[in-house]
Structure formats: structure tokens, C-alpha cells
Amino acid sequence: MDTFILNWLISVPLFAAPLLIACLGVIVTARAGVLNLGVEGIMALSAAAGVVSVLQGGSLWWALAVAVLCGMLLSAVFGIATVVFKTDQVLSGLIIVAMGEGLSGVLGRGFTHRPITGFESVDFGFLHDLPWVGPIVFGQDILVYVTVLLVALTGYGVHKTFTGLRLRAVGENPSTADTAGVNVTIYRLGAVIIGGALCGFAGAYLSLSAGQVWVEHMVAGRGWIAIALAIFARWMPWRAVVGALIFGGTEAIIPRIQATGADVPVYFLMMLPYLLTLAVLIIPAITSRGSQDDTPAALLTNYLREDRH
Amino acid sequence: MLDLFYLVSRQQVPAWLRLLTFVAGLSTGLLLCTVVLVLSGVSLSDAVNEFVYFVFFNEIGLAQTFTAFVPLALVGLAAAAAIKLRFWNIGVEGQMWVGAILATWVATYDIGPPWLRLVLMFVMAAVGGSLWIAVPAVLKLRFGVNEIITTLLLTYVAFLLVQHLLFGVWRDADTGFPASPAYEPGVEQLAKLGWGNLHQGVWVALGAGVIWWWLMSMSRFGFFMDAVGANAMAAKASGLPVVATIVGAVILSGGLAGVAGLVIVAGQEYRLTQHIAVGYTFSSIVIAFIARFNPIGCLVVALIVGGVYTAGDTLKVFYQLPSATITLLESIILLSLLVAEFFGRYHIGIRRKVPA
Numbered sequence: 001m002d003t004f005i006l007n008w009l010i011s012v013p014l015f016a017a018p019l020l021i022a023c024l025g026v027i028v029t030a031r032a033g034v035l036n037l038g039v040e041g042i043m044a045l046s047a048a049a050g051v052v053s054v055l056q057g058g059s060l061w062w063a064l065a066v067a068v069l070c071g072m073l074l075s076a077v078f079g080i081a082t083v084v085f086k087t088d089q090v091l092s093g094l095i096i097v098a099m100g101e102g103l104s105g106v107l108g109r110g111f112t113h114r115p116i117t118g119f120e121s122v123d124f125g126f127l128h129d130l131p132w133v134g135p136i137v138f139g140q141d142i143l144v145y146v147t148v149l150l151v152a153l154t155g156y157g158v159h160k161t162f163t164g165l166r167l168r169a170v171g172e173n174p175s176t177a178d179t180a181g182v183n184v185t186i187y188r189l190g191a192v193i194i195g196g197a198l199c200g201f202a203g204a205y206l207s208l209s210a211g212q213v214w215v216e217h218m219v220a221g222r223g224w225i226a227i228a229l230a231i232f233a234r235w236m237p238w239r240a241v242v243g244a245l246i247f248g249g250t251e252a253i254i255p256r257i258q259a260t261g262a263d264v265p266v267y268f269l270m271m272l273p274y275l276l277t278l279a280v281l282i283i284p285a286i287t288s289r290g291s292q293d294d295t296p297a298a299l300l301t302n303y304l305r306e307d308r309h
Numbered sequence: 310m311l312d313l314f315y316l317v318s319r320q321q322v323p324a325w326l327r328l329l330t331f332v333a334g335l336s337t338g339l340l341l342c343t344v345v346l347v348l349s350g351v352s353l354s355d356a357v358n359e360f361v362y363f364v365f366f367n368e369i370g371l372a373q374t375f376t377a378f379v380p381l382a383l384v385g386l387a388a389a390a391a392i393k394l395r396f397w398n399i400g401v402e403g404q405m406w407v408g409a410i411l412a413t414w415v416a417t418y419d420i421g422p423p424w425l426r427l428v429l430m431f432v433m434a435a436v437g438g439s440l441w442i443a444v445p446a447v448l449k450l451r452f453g454v455n456e457i458i459t460t461l462l463l464t465y466v467a468f469l470l471v472q473h474l475l476f477g478v479w480r481d482a483d484t485g486f487p488a489s490p491a492y493e494p495g496v497e498q499l500a501k502l503g504w505g506n507l508h509q510g511v512w513v514a515l516g517a518g519v520i521w522w523w524l525m526s527m528s529r530f531g532f533f534m535d536a537v538g539a540n541a542m543a544a545k546a547s548g549l550p551v552v553a554t555i556v557g558a559v560i561l562s563g564g565l566a567g568v569a570g571l572v573i574v575a576g577q578e579y580r581l582t583q584h585i586a587v588g589y590t591f592s593s594i595v596i597a598f599i600a601r602f603n604p605i606g607c608l609v610v611a612l613i614v615g616g617v618y619t620a621g622d623t624l625k626v627f628y629q630l631p632s633a634t635i636t637l638l639e640s641i642i643l644l645s646l647l648v649a650e651f652f653g654r655y656h657i658g659i660r661r662k663v664p665a
Binding site: 281 | 639
């Protein structure tokens with residue numbers, strides 16, 4: 001039983017990290033009043049781009065850079081459409097999902113099911129030999145530690161800096177922010193692209209570290225779960241950590257249970273992450289209806305200076 | 310630089326401008342799609358040949374196009390019914406899966422007399438789709454839970470349910486493949502019409518389109534739909550049954566999607582497989598938006614998208630292009646059309662002098 005729990009805990013960050021990074025991307029974007037539903041597609045494109053780069057002879061860090069760049073480019077398409085050309089955010093987000101999945105399929109043809117050597121766990125020397133703490137805390141790959149850094153940076157950036165304050169102002173009330181001299185277009189575009197970079201990072205993590213292979217449909221709804229997670233975290237980076245650990249823990253337990261050979265219906269087990277996501281959306285809605293709403297007030301509304309009143 | 314321009318919302322977009330932006334958006338989209346195809350190694354003449362001549366002007370190709378049209382028309386109508394009222398049903402694939410599961414259940418366990426079997430399969434498919442969308446509908450209307458994510462997540466749940474059945478009780482004992490036993494010809498299969506693989510399902514799709522058109526333009530329900538779709542608050546203030554209208558449209562949407570699942574299993578595959586409902590959600594959105602939620606428009610656009618599907622099948626065989634290519638092309642066209650609308654909705658002025 002001990003080894004079961006230990007193995008499970010060791011694998012939790014592997015599943016939690018991509019959800020957490022993508023969730024951070026959603027939060028940064030949403031704080032500027034833009035909901036980018038395209039996460040699923042951005043992750044798919046970046047996951048494919050990362051593996052294709054490695055299989056073409058690039059290094060892992062180069063592949064990560066390419067994946068992040070792809071995330072930024074695809075989110076820039078979304079940003080230009082919604083922020084500059086004022087297209088509907090929901091519909092544009094769905095288009096980005098399709099575009100990302102389509103691009104990943106076209107780009108990744110010929111590169112599927114070809115395993116790569118991804119990021120290995122970091123060598124911490126004797127620290128790794130500590131009981132329990134050693135393998136769980138000091139046995140992860142480098143990107144997990146980068147993720148921790150990203151959470152701290154995002155949390156600090158959004159809540160403690162002037163840029164973060166302006167960003168949140170744009171998301172709460174763009175016309176007031178505009179009057180105060182904040183360039184709404186630049187802030188929104190910037191937030192969308194930074195968010196896209198984070199989602200690209202998350203996609204790269206899936207293929208370069210967690211899966212170490214590219215397979216079509218490998219994102220499997222994690223982009224959508226990340227959005228639900230952002231709602232659950234009430235758009236706060238540090239709360240997203242808690243959510244991501246719960247979700248990562250649930251996802252991580254599935255292969256563990258399968259490994260024990262216990263006779264459980266596999267496909268029902270695989271429904272768990274999706275059902276849990278539904279549960280975290282439903283339970284707060286039922287228990288605390290209308291009590292507290294942290295959603296950025298201008299979320300999903302496009303800003304047009306000439307319509308200001 | 311952006312301060313050089315200013316935008317003024319037009320109160321009303323004149324018809325000629327609407328047409329102009331549509332044509333411009335479509336041309337840009339088609340141009341970009343051509344670029345994508347050429348970059349993927351398809352020559353220009355082949356692209357025109359596959360996407361225009363074969364699928365619409367060749368008897369074999371046109372039959373394939375019409376066969377692809379049947380489920381596409383149904384999902385297009387399903388998306389239009391719900392999204393017109395701002396209920397984002399992006400779980401069409403999930404509703405198709407559940408519809409197909411219940412229809413297969415009727416077929417596999419031979420429920421009801423043979424002459425009634427297909428009718429029963431239809432009813433159960435519609436019920437399945439409706440039930441699957443009822444959950445997000447209740448959650449949204451009663452508790453305010455965002456339907457975009459719930460409808461989508463339930464698609465994954467439905468697909469896992471299909472896999473559970475196909476790798477379990479319904480696995481074909483004869484072949485060992487993860488597919489249900491074949492439906493009985495003549496009793497559980499939609500009959501072919503003698504033109505390619507086109508089957509009776511085409512009457513269902515056309516019938517659904519015409520009935521939906523009648524409902525929308527002639528009935529009181531259609532009037533409610535228009536009012537709620539335009540402004541739900543104003544409709545509520547005027548005493549219209551807003552919630553009942555939304556529930557009705559959403560349930561119909563799920564039912565249509567369920568029937569779309571049925572026409573594939575009973576008309577094309579003759580069994581439940583893992584491949585019946587992949588990629589239809591986005592196609593349904595594309596069809597609904599390009600048709601501007603108009604039922605007859607949905608039928609027309611579904612036929613064109615059916616042509617794209619047929620061409621996609623050819624590309625898969627001859628150029629090893631994945632089916633994701635179709636999704637990519639659809640997304641490019643819809644985005645181009647959407648961005649082009651901007652130039653109709655706003656008058657763009659240039660400032661002579663940037664105010665200080």
C-alpha cells in the first residue's frame with residue numbers, strides 16, 4: 001500500500017503541471033477581459049510542434065521554444081480577431097480549437113507514435129534519497145520546477161505590480177482604464193499572447209515530458225479542464241495550484257489503479273477527470289449562488305472606444 | 310498608430326455591403342485554404358478538381374457528397390436551434406454518441422416487432438440525444454453553470470461510454486473488433502436509394518430542415534425563438550415564455566444530434582463503431598453560423614460542407630492528409646467570414662489630426 005501511495009504521489013506533478021500552466025494562461029488572458037476558449041487547440045499545436053522539432057534533430061529546449069512560439073502565434077490570431085476586429089470571443093475561441101487541432105494533425109502527420117527522449121528528472125544528489133520527500137519533491141523533471149516559478153511570477157505579476165493593476169483594470173472596466181490612459185488594445189493583445197505562450201508551454205509539457213510522444217487527440221480535453229479550473233480557482237493563480245493538484249491527483253491515480261491489475265471498468269475510471277470537472281463547476285453554483293463573483297466584469301465583452309458612455 | 314482610425318457602429322448594415330463582406334471573406338478564406346493545400350503538397354489543379362468538379366459535378370462524387378450531407382444537415386440544424394438562443398451546444402458529438410448507443414441497444418436486443426424496429430431506433434436516438442443535452446440545460450437554467458464546458462465535457466464521457474460498450478458487452482464476437490454486431494439488413498438498416506451509398510436518411514435530413522423551417526417561420530414557437538434570440542430580457546419583460554422556449558429549442562437540438570448519430574450507424578456503418586461522430590461538433594457550428602441559423606440555409610451549407618468531406622476522403626487516400634485537414638480548412642473559412650463582417654458592422658474613419 002505504501003509503494004502504491006508513493007508511486008501515485010510521485011506521478012501527481014506530471015499530471016498537474018500541464019493543467020496548472022494552461023490554467024495560468026487562461027487566468028492571465030481572462031484578467032484582461034478576454035476569454036480564450038482556444039486553449040485545447042493551442043495545446044494540441046504546441047504538443048505536436050515540440051515533438052516534430054525533436055524528431056527533426058532539435059534539442060529539447062529548442063523544441064520547447066518552438067512550442068511556446070507556436071502558442072503565441074496561434075493566440076495572436078485569436079487576439080487580432082477579437083481585440084482588433086471585434087469578433088465574438090466564444091466563437092473565435094472555438095475556431096482556434098479547430099484550427100489548432102487541424103494544424104497539429106497536418107503538421108504532425110508522419111510524426112505520430114514515434115517515441116522521443118524527453119526531459120529527465122533533475123539530479124539533486126543525496127536529497128533524492130530522503131524518505132518520501134526525496135522522490136516526490138526532488139525527483140521531478142526540470143519543467144515542474146519551472147512551473148512552480150511560473151506560478152509565483154504570474155501571481156506576483158497580476159496582483160503586485162502596476163502592470164498587473166492596469167491589466168486587471170482593463171478586465172474590470174476597460175472604458176475607465178482607457179480614460180486613465182491605459183492602452184486597452186495593447187494590454188488585451190499582450191495578455192492574449194502571454195496566455196498563449198503559457199498554453200503552448202503546457203502543450204509542450206504534455207508531449208516532451210509527460211508523454212514523450214505525439215499522438216493525435218493526446219490533449220484529450222485538458223484545455224477545457226484548464227478553463228474549468230480557472231473558474232474553480234476564481235481567476236486567482238495561487239488557488240489554481242490547489243485545483244491542479246486535485247485534478248492531477250485524480251488523473252495520476254488512474255494508471256496506478258490499472259497497474260495493480262484490479263478488476264475495475266477502465267473506461268469508467270477514465271471518466272473521472274471529466275466528471276470531477278463537472279462536479280467542481282456544479283457544486284459552487286449550487287451551494288453559493290450569487291454570493292461572491294470574482295469573474296472579471298468585462299469578461300467576454302469587446303471594447304470599442306467609440307461606444308463608451 | 311491605432312489612433313489613426315476610428316470606428317462607428319452602423320445602425321443598419323445595407324444588404325449590398327453585407328453581401329460584399331461575405332463574398333470578400335469567403336474569397337479570402339478560400340485563398341488561404343488553397344495556400345494550405347498547396348503547402349501540403351496538393352497541386353492547384355488537383356485541388357480544384359477534387360473540391361469542385363468531383364464532389365459536385367461527377368455522379369459518383371455527388372452521391373458521396375449527398376451521403377455526407379445527411380448527418381451534416383442534421384447537426385447543422387441542431388447547432389442552429391440551440392445557438393440561436395445563445396445556448397452554446399458544443400456537445401453535438403456527445404449527443405450523437407448517446408443517440409447511436411440507444412439505437413444500437415434497440416437493434417442488438419431486437420426490441421419491438423421488426424416492422425417497427427427502425428422507428429423505435431429513431432425515437433430512442435432522439436431521446437438519447439435529448440437526455441444528454443438535458444443535463445447541461447438544467448444546470449444552466451437552474452444553477453447558471455456555463456453550458457459551453459458542460460456540453461463539451463459530456464462528449465468525452467459519452468465517448469468513453471461507447472468504448473466501454475465496444476470493448477465489453479458489445480464487442481463483435483465474430484471478428485473480435487471493437488464494433489457492435491452488424492444490424493439486420495432490411496429491418497435495422499436504412500435502405501439504399503440506388504445512387505451510390507445514399508440512403509433513406511436523406512429524407513429525414515430534408516424533412517427535418519423543412520419542418521424546422523415551417524416551425525421557425527409559420528408557428529408561434531418560431532416567433533418566440535426570434536424574440537428570445539434577439540433579446541431574452543426584452544422577451545421576458547413582454548411576458549413571453551422564455552425558459553420554455555429555450556428548453557424546447559435545446560431539447561430539439563439534442564434530439565436532432567441524436568438522430569444524426571442514428572443515420573450514420575443505420576445508414577452508413579450498419580453497426581456502432583468508434584469512428585462515427587468524430588469532427589461533427591465544429592462542422593455543426595460552421596454550418597449554423599454561415600447559414601445564419603436559417604434552416605434552409607443550413608441544408609444548403611451542409612451540402613457544400615458535405616462536398617468538402619468527400620474531397621477530404623480523397624485527399625486522405627491520395628495525399629495521406631489526415632482528416633484534421635478538413636477541420637483546418639473549415640476553421641480558416643469561418644474565421645475569414647467572421648473577420649470580414651467587421652468591415653460591414655463598422656464605418657472606419659481616418660483621423661486627419663490625432664487629437665492631443
